[in-house]
Amino acid sequence: MLEPKQMSRLLIAASRDQMAPVIAELYRHNLFHIEDYVDAGAEGYEGFKIGTPLSGASEKSADLVKIRAIANTIAVHADDVDAKPSCSMDELHTKIERDLPSLEREVEELTARRLKLEMRAKELEQKIAEITPFADIPVDMNLYHGYQRFTTIAGYISREVSLYVPHEMHLSKGKDRNFLVVIFPTEQKGEVDKALAEAGFQPVPVPEESGSARGRIEFYSGETAALHKEIAEINRQLGDVKQKHAAFLVACEELLKAEVDQTEAPLRFATTKQTFVAEGWVPVDKVAAVTNSLVYVTEGKVFVTVVPTDFEHDKVPVEYNNPDFAKPTQVLMDVYSRPRYTEIDPTLMISIVFPLFFGLILGDVGYGLILLAMTFGLRKFIKGVDGQYMLDVLRNASISSIFFGLLYSEFLGFAIPGLKPVLFSRHMMAEAAEGEAMASHGPMIPELIILSVWIGILHVTLGRILGILNHARQDHGEHRIKAMLANFGWIAVMWGLLVVIWSIAPMPLMPDLTGLPAVVSIINIGGIAGIVFAVLGILLIARDSVLEVVELPTIISHVLSYARIVAVGFSSVAIAMVINFMAVGMLIEPQLENFSIFSIFIIIAGLVVFLLGHALNTVLGILGGGLHSIRLHYVEFFTKFYKGGGVKYIPFGMKRRFTED
Amino acid sequence: MAAEAVVAAVDVGMTVEQIKATQIGFKAIAASIAVGSTGIASAIAETAIGSAAVGATAENKDVFGLVLLLTVIPETIVIFGLVVALLLLFV
Numbered sequence: 001m002l003e004p005k006q007m008s009r010l011l012i013a014a015s016r017d018q019m020a021p022v023i024a025e026l027y028r029h030n031l032f033h034i035e036d037y038v039d040a041g042a043e044g045y046e047g048f049k050i051g052t053p054l055s056g057a058s059e060k061s062a063d064l065v066k067i068r069a070i071a072n073t074i075a076v077h078a079d080d081v082d083a084k085p086s087c088s089m090d091e092l093h094t095k096i097e098r099d100l101p102s103l104e105r106e107v108e109e110l111t112a113r114r115l116k117l118e119m120r121a122k123e124l125e126q127k128i129a130e131i132t133p134f135a136d137i138p139v140d141m142n143l144y145h146g147y148q149r150f151t152t153i154a155g156y157i158s159r160e161v162s163l164y165v166p167h168e169m170h171l172s173k174g175k176d177r178n179f180l181v182v183i184f185p186t187e188q189k190g191e192v193d194k195a196l197a198e199a200g201f202q203p204v205p206v207p208e209e210s211g212s213a214r215g216r217i218e219f220y221s222g223e224t225a226a227l228h229k230e231i232a233e234i235n236r237q238l239g240d241v242k243q244k245h246a247a248f249l250v251a252c253e254e255l256l257k258a259e260v261d262q263t264e265a266p267l268r269f270a271t272t273k274q275t276f277v278a279e280g281w282v283p284v285d286k287v288a289a290v291t292n293s294l295v296y297v298t299e300g301k302v303f304v305t306v307v308p309t310d311f312e313h314d315k316v317p318v319e320y321n322n323p324d325f326a327k328p329t330q331v332l333m334d335v336y337s338r339p340r341y342t343e344i345d346p347t348l349m350i351s352i353v354f355p356l357f358f359g360l361i362l363g364d365v366g367y368g369l370i371l372l373a374m375t376f377g378l379r380k381f382i383k384g385v386d387g388q389y390m391l392d393v394l395r396n397a398s399i400s401s402i403f404f405g406l407l408y409s410e411f412l413g414f415a416i417p418g419l420k421p422v423l424f425s426r427h428m429m430a431e432a433a434e435g436e437a438m439a440s441h442g443p444m445i446p447e448l449i450i451l452s453v454w455i456g457i458l459h460v461t462l463g464r465i466l467g468i469l470n471h472a473r474q475d476h477g478e479h480r481i482k483a484m485l486a487n488f489g490w491i492a493v494m495w496g497l498l499v500v501i502w503s504i505a506p507m508p509l510m511p512d513l514t515g516l517p518a519v520v521s522i523i524n525i526g527g528i529a530g531i532v533f534a535v536l537g538i539l540l541i542a543r544d545s546v547l548e549v550v551e552l553p554t555i556i557s558h559v560l561s562y563a564r565i566v567a568v569g570f571s572s573v574a575i576a577m578v579i580n581f582m583a584v585g586m587l588i589e590p591q592l593e594n595f596s597i598f599s600i601f602i603i604i605a606g607l608v609v610f611l612l613g614h615a616l617n618t619v620l621g622i623l624g625g626g627l628h629s630i631r632l633h634y635v636e637f638f639t640k641f642y643k644g645g646g647v648k649y650i651p652f653g654m655k656r657r658f659t660e661d
Numbered sequence: 662m663a664a665e666a667v668v669a670a671v672d673v674g675m676t677v678e679q680i681k682a683t684q685i686g687f688k689a690i691a692a693s694i695a696v697g698s699t700g701i702a703s704a705i706a707e708t709a710i711g712s713a714a715v716g717a718t719a720e721n722k723d724v725f726g727l728v729l730l731l732t733v734i735p736e737t738i739v740i741f742g743l744v745v746a747l748l749l750l751f752v
Contacts, residue, residue, distance in 0.1 A: 335726030445751040449744060560741065567743040627733055634730055 003345055004646070005321040006284040007033075009309055012294065013277045014302040020054060021297045022278075023265045027258065029290055030653025033281040033317045037270040051266030051276060060263060063096065064256040070107050071249050074242040078250045078657070079383045088660050092255050095248065103245060107238070114234045121227040124220045130205065131220075133179045134213040136172035142210040144181070151189055153196070154181045155203035163195055181206075251658035258654055265652065279307070281317050281649070316341035318646035326351035328392035336634055337644025342474050344466055346642060350633055353459070354393070355400035357629035360452075361569040362397075362621045363404030363426075364576070366412035370618055371398035397625065412614055413576025424448050426573045443573075448566040450509045456562030456636070457494065460555075463640030464491045470641050482544040489540030490640075494555050496534030503527040558636045565632075568624045572617060579613030582606075692746035699742025706735035 010032065014022055026032045039050050071077075134141065134154070144152045156177045163169070167184035180201070184192050209216050270277045282290050291304045309316060318338050320330050322345075329351035339345045362368070375395040382391060407423040409416045415427055424444040467487040475483055503513040503526035513526035523531075541548050587606030591599035638644075675683075714728035 336730075443747075443751055445747045449748070557737070560744075561737050563744045564737070564740040567740045567747065570747065571743065627729070628736075631730055631733055635734060 001321065001323065001348055003321065003343075004339060004341055005319040005649075007281045007309070007316050007319075007341070007649075008284050008287050009035075009279065009307040009314065009316075010282045010287065010290070010304060011277065011279050011307050012302065012304050013275060014298060015275050016271065016273075018298045018301050019051075019266060019269075019276055022294060022302060023054075023262050025293055025297045026278075026290070027262050027265075027653045029286075029293065030651050030655065031282050031286050031290055032278075032652045033649050034265070034268045034652050035279045035281065036268045037277075037279070045270055045277075048270035048272055048277065051269045051271040053266060054263040057260065057263035060256055060259050063100065064253070064260050066100065066104055067249060067252050067256060070104060071253060073107055073111055074238050074245075076242055076246045076249050078253065081246055081250045081658070089255060092251055092659060096252055096256075099248070100252070103241075107241060110234050110238055110241075114231055114238075117227050117231050117234070121224050121231070124224045124227070127207065128217055128220045128224070130207045131209065131213050131216050133172075133204065134181070134207070135217060136179070137170045137181055137213070139170060139181070140211065141207065141213055141216065144183075144206050145208060147183075149186055150183050151186045152181065152183050152206050153192070153203060154179070154206050155196075155201050156180070157196070157202070158200045161195060161199040161201075163192055165191055167192070247658070254654070254656060254658045258656075258659075261652070261654070280652070283319065311342060315647045317649035319649035320345065320347060322347050322351075325396075328389040328396070329354065331386055331389040332393065332630055332633075336638065336642075338646040338648055339642070339644055340474075340646040343643060343646070344470055344473070344641070346466070346638070349462075351396075354629050354633065355396045357455075357565060357632060358397035358625045359400030359402075359404035360455075360565050361628060362401045362572060362625035363408040363423075363569065364410040364412065364572075364621075365402050365405035365416065366410075366614075367618055367621050368398045368400075368402030368405050370614075371401065371622065374398075394622075394626075397629075401625070410573065410576075413573060413580050424451065426570060428574060428577055443570065445566070445570075447508055448570070449563050450507060452562045452565040453559060454509065455565065456559040457498065459562065459632070459637055460494065460558055460640065461491055463637045464488075467641035470643075485540045486544035486548065487640075489537040489544075490555070492537030492540065493534045493552065494537075494559070496530045496532070496537060497555065499530030499533065500527050501530075503530060561636055562632060564628050568628050572621050572624060575617045575620065576614070579610065579617065583610035583613065688749050692749045695742045695746040695749065696739070697742075699739045703735045703739040706738065707732055710735065 012022065037045075037048070037050060039048075131141075133156075144154075157171075157180045158177055160171065160178070161180075163182070163184070165184055165188040167182055169183075170181045172179045182192065182196075266276065268278075270279075287306060294302050294304055318341050320327070320333075322330065326348045329347050332350060332354065333339070333345075333347050359368075371394060375391045375398060378391055379388070382388065404423070405411065406416075406419070407421065408426050409419040409421040410426065415421075421427075424447045426443050426448065428443055464487050467490075468484045471480060471483040471487065499513065501507075502511050503516060503524050504522055506512040506514050513524070516524040516526045518524045519528055538549060538552070541552075583606045587609065588603050591602050591606075710728075710732050714732050717728050718725050
């Protein structure tokens, strides 16, 4: 929690004949993050070379490429297929040998035929496009060619043209330009070309066809339609192949990928003629298990040891270590950047605070329920791990939205009857409850804004405290103390300014220090203390880096940025209320009072406005609530302590979904 | 407020109701300027970031999440405008 999984650097050395069992065992464990060996003459690695793949690598790679090509052609993705181990490895191997060549041939033949048909269809469409301009000219297309002394020219021209040579001309007028066909004696071609060029003539080829142009177009159109029908039939056959073989293909892909990974693993090891050395990372608690099983499969002919970690130079891979409910939030972390190994991992905090922010922004029971239903509905369509995690995040957010909706007493922008807002009201046209001042004057904007500013103050302070901790963990020597104090300085400046503000003006929901004994004009003792605190903070910041002082205004802008929690949320409430007013107040209610046959249509229109409007507002709500909540984390919170840039922990192995080990 | 309104009403020859209505009207205009101008400012800032973001995503799809965030950063401007407008209208 709050820090990545502890890793140990493991060094495995053995003779070459143990390579295959060691690789197989490491792959089975799916725990060993291989540190690729680079042939750069590192200390202690003189004379080592990058290894060569195990036998059978190229055949398996070729098979894998074939399978992927087929899967690609018929659009099969592992994510779309439900996971179930279908058969054992031996069965699959025999199936690959028996079925793969015929399947490959079948798919290849079908796609080759489809390609041929598509090309033919394109050719015909091209022909149709060429003939189309001639359709308006009532001349048999036979008459355009076959002369020895005459030439035919066709093309587009912007205006009419007169030729002073013997000729026959057909002009069909179009909207923007005219189509022209001219037949003239070949010896006068020069003059004709000149005259046409002056009129801005654009020639098109004269098609070698016979019969009427319209007739030809009809004929070719018929042929293309037949071709498209055939293509559709082939697509249907490919669909059948997909349905029949999808499970087999994904299982084969998985099996072969595992085998190719294993046969190619030596490319990442350091080897000599007789031995090999593999280095990598294993979670601390798994070291014993991995070591023991390696010793077991090689009958003791292996040397495994834990090498001490060098935090300065080693790039330790980072694997999250979070409780189950926080795991989905890792997706949001990876979007920004994975934490470094030595850094505090804030995933757990985001998993709690992100839904809270989302709920504060989109606090509405109706929208929350819609989103909740959506997350359950989409689960059927989104199958990847990341997608599922994203849905989990959205689910948590929507539950929080329902919770805050109850506190705000909001349902699709309406007030929930009989439920007074526990939290400050966001209703714009809130009706005055009897003898109650709270909800009588619309939304409680100042209170809401100050609430969100409080959230900002606390969130930013937490960020700075984490900054102090991170510097304490990561830095060394003099810089460590300076950086820690600078982070404390930022906290001091912020709270100092706050105390000054409190001592000058009273504000709702904030401590009132105006009653303290005055010193100079409006500055009282509290104010003096605040100023001292702020100046001390600035000095501490400047001591670490003078340039940082330029950033001081971010204290105010970052804290005020949290006002978006109210502003974005309030805009969503406003849109909902406008939709309700338009649909119910303007369209439905007046019709219900004076009901007539015609009213039905207006009521239906009102319902359409209601549904479309709230659908739009739901989308805006996800965007507003989600993006702004996460942005508050990334920009305002993370900049205080978080660097990121850790290497992802990718263990050598795979989670088998379709095959059994 | 009321006393000032009465004084002002006497000065310019308007009734107190007219003065109040004018005040509400000016508040509404001020709020609309606050939201409108900051909205335009955000839009101008986001055009440059947005086009760069689309370019970066075309080069490397992995940066989509990050550039989406960079694109919404200038929204802070319009949020401040909205906060100011809300304060004008409701406080």
